[in-house]
Every structure is written in structure tokens, then in C-alpha cells.
Amino acid sequence: MAKQQNSVFMIGWEYPPHNSGGLGIACEGLTQALSQDDTKVHFSLPYESGHGVDHMNIHYCVHDNWRHKDCDCKDKSGKCVNVNCEPPFFAYSQEVYIPEQPELVSSNSGYSFDLNKLRKLSSNQLEKQVTEYAQIVGNVGLNNNDFEVIHAHDWMSFPAGQQLKKETGKPLITHVHSTEYDRSGLSSGNQYIEHIEYTGMHQADHVIAVSHYTKKLLEQRYGVDPKKISVVHNGISELAHPVDVGKHHFAPSRPVIAFMGRLTIQKGVSYFLDLAKEVLKEIPEALFVVAGNGDMYHELLLKTADGGLSASVVFSGFVRDEQRRKLLNRADVFVMPSISEPFGLVALEAAQRHTPVIVSKNAGVSEVLTNAISLDFWDIKKMASAIVDLVTDVDKSNTQVAGQLEDLSKQTWKSSAQKVKEIYKNAFLGYKK
């Protein structure tokens, strides 16, 4: 290669602390590991915000159309200088969930660019946003043309990746963290987004899937050539805050079973309520905590009350930072009954905090967390009895926790980054041929 240091232009969507889910966290873990492995990373984001990041060059790719027309944060030229006052893709949603209580939100502004909300835009609005992002990324990429490969994360970034590939002639790698098929709970989702995903993957030189589960889905559902797809599992970052297992956090007198994730059809949270009902027959004092928000929130509250589960199933709202750690430290069992989960990073976090995990068979994370219990999300009887076992049998729980930690030790971002670098190299060489 011409340059000593490898360089990549990544097209991102969200980045901590402004992340609504695993995508931002995965981007953080991967870029940090790549940069430590001597790779220069350009990273584009569709909003402006200081991240205090020094391991890569962040490019804030904000289109003028997204800026405020009437606001108090304009510079002398009349241009809005603070896009934060109107996050570009966030403000469209009228949905109101549990208000984020001040203590639930980190010291930062707290909003996120929720992909799930973006999905609900009308197609022409969506198309406009996506095209605008592609334009800006195209320009920025041309001005920073020292990279060898383009790496686009999930559908929102695919058109920008294609645009940049067209303008620079460099190979494009599309990284699939989740598909529309997953998000709609294995039924038909937004046709426009599926189309973007299809085109993005077919025009890419190579595709990265976060699991074998996803790879299979990309083959079967999107007709992508399996030879073109590599699986790179997500890693897990080292803990910034120590593990603090114990009942002292809250609800010290009863078993706590936790769900954490978006309250959407994809996450199978409705099955969590069915599980609660089943487990309560055996362990009447068990407490089930649903952490997160999403468009099924009201429906889930009603289902809880309908099922006579009030005061046994409680909803915490969206949790982050301290409360997130507290819940994972405290939980006696963590359940992820997703209908379709490309990976499921939160299961690794739970394992990291010494909590036995039960995951859906339709979850990529089960490929790496082999010591976790993996069951069909719809098999309430089996799932419930697995929960009861873990709650009542300390030895069993301890053994599983130890096994899970063993699994985690292999799952580093460093090893993920090595695989990604290999893919860069092949794409670059393949392209030169």
C-alpha cells in the first residue's frame, strides 16, 4: 500500500453519548480498537456535537436544510450554529413516551438520533434526508481523500457510502448491525428502507454482518452472495465502572428479573410479560423490571394490568449510566426474548456484570455467549423454567456466570478490529485487481 498507515472513511449515524442503542456503542468500540491498531479513522456524523474524541477525525456532516430557521443560536451570517437546538432526524417524531427524568439522562444534552423513530418518516421525507446526508458526506470525503476504503454503518449511511464510492472510486464495505426485517419483528417493514439496504449491500464490495444469524438472513432475505459476507461479532469494552453485584442496589428481598431494550415488536418484550406471569406462579414475590421506552409502551402497560401483573412487573423508563449499571448489577436473571436480534450487545453487558443471561435463539449474541441459555423466544414454558432454575439454584447461576465470563474474555474489540482490517485489505487489494 502507498501509505504506511491504513486509513478508512467511516460513515456513522450516532456516537456515544448521543446513542439510542448498540450501533453507537459498536462504532465506539470498533474505531478505538482500529486506531490502536494503527488505522486512521475518519468518522462522519449527521449532527454537531463535541464528543471529546481523540482517536479519530470526526466530521460533522450537517446539511443547511437541517438547521433552525428561527432560533436564538445564529451567528452573524444568520446561520444556526447549534444544530443541537434541532437535531436533524429526531424532531420529526411526535411520539412521547415516559419523560426522561433528569436523573435518567446523562449530563449531556441527552437526545439521541433514534433510528427507530426515523423509520417512521414518510418515504419522500426520508429519501430527502438520506440524499442530503449523502451529498454532504460526499463533499467531506473528497476533501479528506487520504483513505483507502469506505465503511458504512447500517442503512442510513449506505447511500452516502455509495455516493462516496462513486466520487472517489474507492471500495465500499457496508456493515450490517441490524436490518429492517429484524426491526419489524421478522415481518415486512418499511419498503423504502429495505430497498436502501438491498442496494447498499449489492453495490458494496464487501458486507460485514454482526453474526452468522444475520449473515444467513442477508443471504435468504436480501439475496446477498454468501462469499461476499464476512461475520465480525461485536466485542465488549472493558468496564469503566467496577462490577458491584449484590442485592443492596434495590429490591433486596426478592428475585429481580430484568429486560432492557427498546419497547418494540423486535425485542419480544411482550413475551417477557408472558414469562413473568408464568414465573410468578412458582415465585410469587419475583419482581420483573422492564427498562426502556418505545412505541409499545402503552400497550405493554395495559397488558401488564390486564394480566394482573401490577406491582410485580414495573417499568423504569429509559435507563442509562448509573441506573443501567445498577439494574445489570442487581438483576438475578437477564432475559432477552428478541424475535430477531442481529447481535444484542446488552446481553454481553449483563454477562459482564455477572448476571446469568437467557437469550432468544434468534440472537446473534448466542453465537459468542455460548454459556448463556439460548431458547426459542416463544417457548414460555421453557424460558420460565430456566428463570426459576437460575433464581432458585445458586450453584447453577454461579456456574453459568463463570462460563459467560470465560466467553467474554475471547470477545474483545481488538480481535473484531483485526478481522475488519483483514477485510479492508482484501477489499483494497481486490479493488486494485
Place this chain on the structure above:
Amino acid sequence: MANVCLYFELHQPYRLADVSVFDIGLDKEYFTRQEELNRKIFQKVAHKSYIPMLTLLLKLVRENKDFYFSFSATGVFLDQASEYAPKVVTLLQKLVKTGQVEVLSETYHHSLASLYSAKEFEYQVKEHQKLVKQLFDIKPTIFRNTELIYSNEIGQLVEDLGFQACLTEAVDRYLGGRKRTQVFVGKTKNKLPLLLKHAQLSDDIAFRFSEKAWASYPLTADTYMNWLGSYQNSEVINLFMDFETFGEHQWEDTGIFKFFEVFIKQSIKQKRNKFLTPFMVIQEQKTFKDSPEYDIPEPISWADVDRDLTAWVDNSLQRDSLDKMYQLEQKVLSQKNKDLILDWRKLQTSDHFYYMCTKWAADGDVHAYFSPYESPYEAYRRFSIVLADLKERMIET
């Protein structure tokens, strides 16, 4: 000369603190952490309504020996008044001392216990009686249940507790064209006398008074007296309403205080209306042998357009919260922890379930007006967490 029986209800709930899932089992207080809000609301309403209206009533009672009215105040109201606005209690005491003002009995916690537990209902009524005795040195003889909720079954409970009469709503589907201005008797062993609210004439003041789209806006005392004047001497018009009508639901600038003052003064001066308390109504009639029966198989109330329980017991959020709370009764009462028992009782205040109401249209607006939460779902979410904590406190470790 029409007979007018005025009754005002005084109530303010203890609003719940925002107990988080992560507070469960950590001895977090449910109500005192919300003390500032409870105090602020109470003092605001005291300033706008309780104090000016009670002052006006005291003046009217002192100036007019023929002016009589009745009120009841929940235990949780009187507790908050003693703490946040003692002047309210003093004014009430002065009024009762005149002998022209009757105090009615109700549940201490403004609860729905009459629907869920006869035992708990009786306890709360007796606790309320103790408080009334302590503050006003009287023993009420007439009962009004929370939100005028009434059924045959409740009537029997009230009768068994020794009350001489009970107030409730005149609901057309049970009235069947009979006059609401007569004393009815309940379908109880001893035919408990019942006074039925005249909804139209009560709501003309309580709800429509300041409604500009209303054909009779602005309502003058004269017009109102003419309406009352169309009733015969033998009839009793029961005007039952929330005390906060004066100054809070209808602000001072609507002219509500002036209206009321003129209405009372002119009624007496022109001998157009005779004012009675519920007890006086019962006493005057002496016998109820021939009184018509008010047969109420399903509970009624004075709330919303439906005049039923749907403001508190309708959707599953409300039903399951209430079921779960009352299922804890035996376990709670077997605890030695007095604070825990009191917390359980404070959670029974009907307002908590009113906030969870998901009915929409006109009634929804009324519910939203009174609710400290941005949605009924949030009211449920928080209540469920508090119940989970209450359960946790009773787990023996």
C-alpha cells in the same frame, strides 16, 4: 318558597412522590418527599378558594340567622389544612360553632373502600368521625360517600353504621321520571333516607357559571332564584358541589363570590328560598313510610357524564391497581409497622385512580385538569412501583 339544601365537599389528596424502580426496598417515603408540591397546591387553593369563601360564608351565617348549609371535609384534607393552612381549620370551627352549619361524615382517606372492603370502609368512617369530634366536637348523623358513590349494598353499610341518611346523585336511569326534589329511601333493611343531588341546578354554578357559550351566561342571582322559584314549597332542591367551585374551578374574576353572596342575601331578604341542612330535611319530614324507593343495584356517583364508577374503575390500569392494593389488606393490617398501614391507606385515596382514567372527550379534560401527571399511563406506572415497594416492605427476610 323553595327549600334549598346546600352541601360542599372539601378534599385535597396527598400526591405521590416519584418513587423510582431503583428506590424499591430502600425505605423511600411516598408522600413526604412530595410535601412541597402538596403544600404549594393546598396553600394556593386556600388562598384562592378556602379562605375567601369560608370568610364569606361566616359573614353570611352571622348576618343571616336563617342561612344554613352543610359541608364535609376528608381526613386527608383536614390533616393538610392543619399543617399547611391552619386558618382554614379555624374558619371551619367558627362556622360549626354558630350552629347553622352541619358537618357530614365520610371516609377519612376519600377512598373507594365501600366497593372493596366493608371492614376497611367502617374503619375509615370511624377514624373520620374521631377527627371530626376532635376538631368540631360533634358527631355527624348524615353520611356522604366518596364522590357520592352509592348502591343498595353501600346503603346497607351506611345504615348499619348508624347514620340517619345518606347523600347521593339523582341518576335519571334509576329515577325513572320521579321528582328528584323529594326524599327517597334506599333498598335497605330500615329504609335509609336518601337526599339526591339536583345535578342541573348544582352544575349551573359548579360547571357552567363561567361558560361563555352557555345560553344563560352570565348567570345572575336573580335568574337563578327564578329557576329555584319554579319548585313547590314541599320540594327540596339539593345543591351539592365541590367547595373549590368558589374561587378555584370558578375564579374570583368570574364573579362567583358576588353571585353567591347576592343569591343568599336576596333569597333570605325576599323570602324566596328556605335554607336547610340535610339533618333538618330529615327532621322536618319525620316519617319515610311512603317515600319512594331508590333501587341502585350497580354503584352510581356524581362524576362525569355517566354518573357511574368509570372515572376510577374502568380500564385495566385502574382495576388491577385497586385489586392489587385491596388484596394486600390482610397482610398490611397484620403488620406492626404503623407507617406502612398509614401509607396503604393514603394510597387508597380515589384521586390516584382518577389520574389513571383514559376516557376521553369532555370528561378527559376534567381528569387532565386535576392530574399532576402528564398521562394516565404515568399515573399507573408510578402507582405500580409504589405498590411493589409496599409489598417489598412486607417480605420477611
